[in-house]
Amino acid sequence: MKFNTVLHELRSAKNVGMIARSHLSFGGDFLILIGDENKWNFKGGPSTYTRKINEVEKLLFFKNFDDFIAWNKNEYTNIAVEIADNAILSSEYNYPENCNIILGNEGTGLEKSIIEKCDQTITIPQFGNIGSLNVAVSASIVLYELNKNRPISKIKGAKFS
Ligand SMILES: C[S@@+](CC[C@H](N)C(=O)[O-])C[C@H]1O[C@@H](n2cnc3c(N)ncnc32)[C@H](O)[C@@H]1O
Numbered sequence: 345m346k347f348n349t350v351l352h353e354l355r356s357a358k359n360v361g362m363i364a365r366s367h368l369s370f371g372g373d374f375l376i377l378i379g380d381e382n383k384w385n386f387k388g389g390p391s392t393y394t395r396k397i398n399e400v401e402k403l404l405f406f407k408n409f410d411d412f413i414a415w416n417k418n419e420y421t422n423i424a425v426e427i428a429d430n431a432i433l434s435s436e437y438n439y440p441e442n443c444n445i446i447l448g449n450e451g452t453g454l455e456k457s458i459i460e461k462c463d464q465t466i467t468i469p470q471f472g473n474i475g476s477l478n479v480a481v482s483a484s485i486v487l488y489e490l491n492k493n494r495p496i497s498k499i500k501g502a503k504f505s
Contacts, residue, residue, distance in 0.1 A: 346437075347490060348420065350446040352409065352454060353379035359450065361393025362480035364400050365369060370487040374402040376444070379411055381405045393489050409458050420444045424462040425486050426454045427476060431467040439490045447479050 349367040354360050360377070367375050370444040375397075381472060397403070406412040416422065425434075448454035453476070459465055468477060468485050477485075 345491070345494060346442045347487075348372060348374040348376055348444045349487070350376040350378065350412065350444050351449075351479075351505070352446060352458060353449045354447075354479065355450050356407075357393050357397075359478070359480045361396040363483045364393075364396040366480070366484040366487050367401060368396070372487070374404050375400045376406065376412060377402045378406045378409055381407075409461065413461060416444065421464065422437050422446060422462040424448075424454050424459045424465040425468075425482055426459060426465055427500070428459055428465045433451050433466040434466045434486055434489050436470045437466050443490070445483070445486055445490065447483055450479055458505075 349363060349372050351360060351363060354363075354377070360466075364375055404415075406415065411420075419442060421440040423437075423443050423445055425445060425447050446454065446458075448458075466486065468482055470477065476482075
């Protein structure tokens with residue numbers, strides 16, 4: 345199993361940092377940031393969040409989604425994580441061997457035109473009176489679902505075990 349986590353025009357360093365941590369914890373390959381690369385030169389000194397991003401050895405930037413798709417060359421199944429009609433529930437989806445997990449930004453989410461370029465859309469079911477989950481929470485849930493059938497191994501470097 346090989347997966348990349350792809351963030352489309354995210355706005356918050358805090359969210360990107362939290363996603364970087366989940367991505368690394370679940371054994372992700374590339375963390376891919378789409379949008380203006382300058383946005384990720386965070387100012388204000390190192391924080392827990394930016395340190396996590398700096399720990400990602402395989403970090404890639406693309407200016408736009410089409411550049412990312414061109415890099416992709418059909419080697420990975422592109423999975424949009426979004427609340428959308430005709431989506432499959434994340435818990436019921438049979439995740440393919442090689443995939444890109446693509447998440448949208450905090451304000452507008454993934455646009456329809458991006459979703460249409462993906463192979464599959466998955467939604468995390470919600471039951472309360474809130475329109476959407478936080479993007480970092482969504483990433484962590486999906487990365488858990490994606491990895492849940494892998495053979496369990498001891499958690500490396502855990503401080504509290
Ligand atoms: C805060 S949401 C975007 C805002 C959302 N479009 C709205 O109208 O409230 C940010 C991202 O989190 C992910 N997300 C949030 N809730 C989700 C859910 N229930 N299922 C799948 N993805 C979700 C999607 O990737 C989405 O683009």
